[in-house]
Amino acid sequence: MTDIETIHTVADLRARVRGWRAAGEHVALVPTMGALHAGHVALMEAARRHAERIVVSIFVNPTQFAPTEDLARYPRTLDADRQKAAAAGVAVAFVPDVTEMYPDGFATTISLAGPALGLETDFRPTHFAGVATVVAKLFSQVAPDVALFGEKDYQQLAVVTRMARDLDLPVEVIGVATVREPDGLALSSRNVYLAAEERRTAPMLFRALTDAAQAIRSGTPVAEAVEIAREKVRAAGFVLDYLDARHAATLAPVSGRHDGPIRLLVAARLGATRLIDNIPVG
Numbered sequence: 192m193t194d195i196e197t198i199h200t201v202a203d204l205r206a207r208v209r210g211w212r213a214a215g216e217h218v219a220l221v222p223t224m225g226a227l228h229a230g231h232v233a234l235m236e237a238a239r240r241h242a243e244r245i246v247v248s249i250f251v252n253p254t255q256f257a258p259t260e261d262l263a264r265y266p267r268t269l270d271a272d273r274q275k276a277a278a279a280g281v282a283v284a285f286v287p288d289v290t291e292m293y294p295d296g297f298a299t300t301i302s303l304a305g306p307a308l309g310l311e312t313d314f315r316p317t318h319f320a321g322v323a324t325v326v327a328k329l330f331s332q333v334a335p336d337v338a339l340f341g342e343k344d345y346q347q348l349a350v351v352t353r354m355a356r357d358l359d360l361p362v363e364v365i366g367v368a369t370v371r372e373p374d375g376l377a378l379s380s381r382n383v384y385l386a387a388e389e390r391r392t393a394p395m396l397f398r399a400l401t402d403a404a405q406a407i408r409s410g411t412p413v414a415e416a417v418e419i420a421r422e423k424v425r426a427a428g429f430v431l432d433y434l435d436a437r438h439a440a441t442l443a444p445v446s447g448r449h450d451g452p453i454r455l456l457v458a459a460r461l462g463a464t465r466l467i468d469n470i471p472v473g
């Protein structure tokens with residue numbers, strides 16, 4: 192069995208990274224919540240192109256879940272995760288417990304605007320404050336040269352990129368293209384929640400986005416293409432949170448297709464499972 196060093200404390204992690212630095216090595220961070228799949232492995236493979244040493248963090252971060260969300264049942268598969276990370280050439284799995292990340296008296300949260308406004312925030316109002324705070328902590332704990340995030344969570348990637356720039360964090364944030372199942376469904380740890388019939392419906396989300404992008408490229412007004420896609424998603428049996436067209440870089444609303452690069456983003460629920468996806472129009 193391939194194995195990997197697993198570190199549980201910030202002090203041990205810093206000591207290990209110090210050793211790498213002393214040897215002149217570069218360090219990449221891949222933050223995850225575990226239940227690793229081929230999407231995560233793509234982040235690790237991209238990381239290998241930037242650094243000799245890769246740290247994968249595996250931490251189901253409670254502060255980004257609302258009390259009504261799936262923190263308790265979020266899939267936890269640490270042994271399999273460690274094997275997948277080892278096979279992908281990762282040096283260290285950083286697996287802190289909740290008290291290591293949030294010691295007694297923890298009282299600091301990052302406040303966000305810009306790309307954090309709207310979309311996910313309309314439905315998960317405290318989510319990105321939790322994400323940004325834990326990611327800022329991970330950046331400080333690992334002090335990586337680069338950190339890799341999936342485009343699957345496109346708004347998260349935009350929020351973290353903005354935060355690193357705004358706070359002058361000395362790390363390059365790199366986005367990695369979404370890895371999909373053959374039928375188009377974006378890989379996600381939460382896909383395991385889907386019942387068989389829901390799994391057959393799930394790729395409709397990607398299809399609705401793809402059709403809308405094609406329509407916009409062919410001259411259909413953005414608002415009309417978006418409305419048709421919303422109807423398709425609802426007709427397939429989803430409860431739609433949002434499906435919208437935004438500026439690809441800032442995530443500000445767009446008024447027309449000549450506004451610059453556009454990203455289509457969707458979040459919708461199938462039974463108890465909430466799925467997100469996004470694609471570029473251009």
Ligand SMILES: Nc1ncnc2c1ncn2[C@@H]1O[C@H](COP(=O)(O)OP(=O)(O)OP(=O)(O)O)[C@@H](O)[C@H]1O
Pocket residue numbers: 222223224225229230231233234339340341342343344367368369370371377378379380381382
């Ligand atoms: N299909 C994918 N392709 C590329 N990157 C992905 C994919 N799925 C997740 N990632 C990225 O992996 C990192 C860790 O994500 P996370 O551990 O939350 O996995 P997830 O599959 O997105 O789970 P969830 O179902 O909770 O959204 C994030 O940067 C995320 O964008």
Ligand SMILES: CC(C)(CO)[C@@H](O)C(=O)[O-]
Pocket residue numbers: 222223224250252255322325326344347
């Ligand atoms: C970036 C992250 C690991 C922070 O907890 C999480 O939001 C995720 O898995 O995308």
Ligand code: BAL
Pocket residue numbers: 255256344347
């Ligand atoms: N991949 C994003 C983590 C979350 O939904 O909480």
